[in-house]
Amino acid sequence: MVMLFNVVETCLQKETLILELVHEFGVKYMSARLDFKVFRKYAGKFIARRDLEVLEVADDFEELLDKLRSKGVDPRYVIIDYVPEEPVYYLV
Numbered sequence: 001m002v003m004l005f006n007v008v009e010t011c012l013q014k015e016t017l018i019l020e021l022v023h024e025f026g027v028k029y030m031s032a033r034l035d036f037k038v039f040r041k042y043a044g045k046f047i048a049r050r051d052l053e054v055l056e057v058a059d060d061f062e063e064l065l066d067k068l069r070s071k072g073v074d075p076r077y078v079i080i081d082y083v084p085e086e087p088v089y090y091l092v
Contacts, residue, residue, distance in 0.1 A: 042083045049079050 046064045048056045055078060056071065058064035068075050 044083065044085045046080065046082050048073070048075070049081070 042054070042057055045057050045059060046061050047054050048064055048068055055073060056064060056067045058067055061080075061082075064080065065075050068078065
């Protein structure tokens with residue numbers, strides 16, 4: 001019975017750690033997405049970025065992919081966003 005308790009306790013500790021990491025990632029992701037000072041000038045455009053660094057900008061998705069590939073950047077390893085013309089607000 002003690003061994004089962006130890007296994008359950010270990011699983012709960014690991015689950016807590018995973019949830020903390022997911023929360024930390026979510027907070028950082030939302031901070032990056034909501035930084036209107038950085039993205040305001042890209043309204044109506046597709047952007048490719050790493051964290052808050054904008055790597056490339058284009059009017060459409062395919063054009064953005066072409067620009068990234070021509071620079072030698074693999075699109076799978078960047079964040080691609082569409083920046084709407086008007087801000088979008090979410091209630092959480």
